[in-house]
Amino acid sequence: MKLPELLIPASSLEVLKTAVIFGADAVYIGGEAFGLRAKAKNFTIDEMAEGVLFAHSHNVKVYVTANILAHNRDLDGAREYFKELGEKVHPDALIISDPAIFTIAKEVLPDMELHISTQANNTNYGTYNFWHALGAKRVVSARELSLAEIKEIREHIPDDLEIETFVHGAMCISYSGRCLLSSFLTGRDANQGECTHPCRWKYAVVEETRPGEYMPVYENERGTYIFNSKDLCMIEHIPEMIDAGINSLKVEGRMKTALYVATVARTYRMALDDYAKSEEYYRSRIPFYKEEIAKCTYRQYTTGFFFGKPDHNTQIYDSNVYMREYTYLGIAGDMNDEGLCRIEQRNKFSVGEEIEVMKPDGRNITAVVRRIKAEDGTERDSAPHPKEILYIDLGVQLDKYDILRRKEE
DSSP states (O other): OOOOEEEEEOSSHHHHHHHHHTTOSEEEEEBSSSSSOTTSOOBOHHHHHHHHHHHHHTTOEEEEEEOOOOOHHHHHHHHHHHHHIIIIIOOSEEEEOOHHHHHHHHHHOTTSEEEEOGGGOOOSHHHHHHHHHHTOSEEEOOTTOOHHHHHHHHHTSOTTSEEEEEEEEOOOSSGGGOOOHHHHHHSOOGGGTOOOOGGGSOBOEEOTTSTTOEEOSSSOTTOBOTTOBOEEEOTTOHHHHHHTTOSEEEEOOTTOOHHHHHHHHHHHHHHHHHHHHOHHHHHHTHHHHHHHHTTSOBSOEEOTTTTSOOOGGGBOOSOOOOBOSEEEEEEEEEEOTTSOEEEEOOSOEETTOEEEEEOTTSOEEEEEOOEEEETTSOEESEEOSTTOEEEEEOSSOOOTTOEEEEEOO
């Protein structure tokens, strides 16, 4: 059985390496220009080049986003940017939404594989065939499509044109992500990568003759999060997505932590590999996948548009906070001469505390922190300072890229 590609986001070089180790078939990243995550850490040219080398050494592909809706001022810079990507980075594909940017990419990098972003509103097979005729290798379906519509698209497009579909992560309030709320309320253009996520803010209604009198839209007297969607999760529906003819299962989240990326990548990897063994085995493991996928931050889950038009159950009206069952503590690095493991700490933990080691192969190992040593050689009882380099002993075998996390009470 040919499984669909598992495509995972990465916000930094560290997260890219985590995605690769924890099961991605491909990773998508953004450079410092022309992507839709201006607030993400993003990659320098040198970091992209290093990331591509690392991914390719593990037979994993890397796609670079260049999916802004371009203005005149962007066009000359895009030409130079693509030239630099071709000379120094050598990604496997570019993700593009704007026809002008697509044309420039074709001119500058005629042999580069080009994918059409969901931002291009790809809702019918005519659109897919349009982009295929221009040379696109893959089209990312709009989030507003049902599985039945995707299956119909598959039946009306060439076999060599790939379908990529979002299967997990945050849902955008606007059609195919083309939102004006951020521009209107803050002057920061979501279609230029500067979204402030105003759909997650709290709102109330004001009647024009009663300025200053805020009336609830829902039961919460302080207002309501009327635009706040639940997160997408299709971990229970791998067979349906394969049946629809989807070639690449895409996870949203280019601003997420390594813990999020590792958790989601590993869970979908296990689900796909289990399905390849047998559908019965896969279905028997669904409760386990759901338990595992909930160990990273999320906003409750929905299946979005895949099985019909979403209703009020798709929204979260009373809060914009994430569910968080585990705290990310760090990633295991190399061992030193004393047999202590190097980590860059991300959240506080202490000697004597019970934590969990998350391994790429699916195992979760409970361990107790036996020892913490600072980079200057001093012994520590706790690690309270974020991003501090430490050396630790957990009494269990740690391998490079293992994720350390703690279950919250």
